[in-house]
Amino acid sequence: MTPAVNLLKKKKITHSLHSFEHDPNSRNFGMEAAKALNLDPKCVFKTLLFSLNGAAKQLAVAIVPVDSSLNLKLAAKAAGVKKAEMAEPTIAQAVTGYLVGGISPIAQKKALPTFIDDSALKLKQILVSGGKRGLDIQLSPQDLAAVTRARFMPLKQGD
DSSP: OOHHHHHHHHTTOOOEEEEOOOOTTOOOHHHHHHHHTTOOGGGBEEEEEEEETTEEEEEEEEEEETTSOBOHHHHHHHHTOSOEEEOOHHHHHHHHSSOTTSOOSSSOSSOOOEEEEGGGGGOSOEEEEEEETTEEEEEOHHHHHHHHTOEEEOOBSOO
16 A cells, blocks of 8 residues: 555544546546546645745645646745745655655655645545555545644635
8 A cells, every 4th residue: 555545544544545547648637536536526636746935845735626726826825935836746756755646645755834725624525646646545624634734725726
């Protein structure tokens, strides 16, 4: 199993796993998961890494619905910095220990400041990447926040 699943089991956090056949041609990993699992994209969340104030290796994590885009101004505000930019994929992979498309917010190699879009608070359960392409973890937003030490903040474009 992945480090994310192992940590949830170790901490006895209620969760369920959802697997699907990943299409190697797919680049929109979150929407692929929502479609493959026949779920509303508003309850499937993607894990995005962003850099703080232009420092490529100073990162934070944003967790937003797969049908939304991250608002970098809101991400910067959440992290208490002036500027946020999307992290380079190779750096995101090195820092988290997961491949892009399978980056779980749970059990990353390095603990990073983590923020969950506040739309998650309206849901009893959400899904996030389980640590590899084709595997999602379903759990309560509150349990996700507890295990990642995340705060709920407005993060997505629009609304």
